[in-house]
Amino acid sequence: MALRACGFIVFRRLVGSKPSPSNIEYLLLQTSYGEHHWTPPKGHVDPGEDDLTTALRETKEEAGLGAEQLQVIDGFVQELRYEVRGRPKEVLYWLAELKDPVTAVTLSDEHQDYRWAPLDEACALAGYKDLQDTLRAAHRHLEAK
Numbered sequence: 001m002a003l004r005a006c007g008f009i010v011f012r013r014l015v016g017s018k019p020s021p022s023n024i025e026y027l028l029l030q031t032s033y034g035e036h037h038w039t040p041p042k043g044h045v046d047p048g049e050d051d052l053t054t055a056l057r058e059t060k061e062e063a064g065l066g067a068e069q070l071q072v073i074d075g076f077v078q079e080l081r082y083e084v085r086g087r088p089k090e091v092l093y094w095l096a097e098l099k100d101p102v103t104a105v106t107l108s109d110e111h112q113d114y115r116w117a118p119l120d121e122a123c124a125l126a127g128y129k130d131l132q133d134t135l136r137a138a139h140r141h142l143e144a145k
């Protein structure tokens with residue numbers, strides 16, 4: 001059976017700026033283990049847990065951002081499929097805006113750094129083409145709104 005993880009592409013709009021896609025920054029977290037790769041907050045689905053509940057729980061655990069601080073954006077969810085140590089993995093990402101853009105991010109031991117990055121920088125940090133495509137799809141979704 002495939003590993004399954006769920007998370008949120010969290011974005012914020014810069015303070016004092018007009019609502020425009022060019023003023024958007026995406027949150028990426030850098031793991032404190034392995035290759036120190038960067039991803040949005042996400043993690044494995046616990047047995048019996050609903051996918052969206054996992055995404056919210058992991059975002060709280062890994063970034064300190066709770067459901068009350070996030071506005072989930074309608075009509076966006078993306079599924080990534082890749083292999084981890086020879087096993088297939090599925091990752092579902094929803095999209096959410098941090099309501100108060102100056103809210104502090106609080107990391108857990110799983111991550112050593114975080115970055116609020118505009119689209120191009122976020123894609124450069126993400127590295128993986130499927131995650132880059134997902135970030136770009138999220139950006140297009142926000143531009144179209």
Ligand SMILES: Nc1nc2c(ncn2[C@@H]2O[C@H](COP(=O)(O)OP(=O)(O)OP(=O)(O)OP(=O)(O)OC[C@H]3O[C@@H](n4cnc5c(=O)[nH]c(N)nc54)[C@H](O)[C@@H]3O)[C@@H](O)[C@H]2O)c(=O)[nH]1
Nearest residue numbers: 005033034035037039042043044080082084110128130131
């Ligand atoms: N010491 C140690 N401990 C680890 C390690 N590994 C895990 N732990 C432990 O597990 C806990 C994490 O538990 P959760 O938070 O619930 O899970 P996730 O958030 O799902 O986190 P993971 O890190 O398991 O999974 P991925 O992010 O998926 O990375 C796995 C590999 O997939 C590649 N990869 C990553 N992203 C993409 C992508 O978007 N696209 C593509 N194409 N490829 C991608 C990349 O090659 C990467 O190396 C930690 O607390 C540790 O205890 C490790 O290497 N060393």
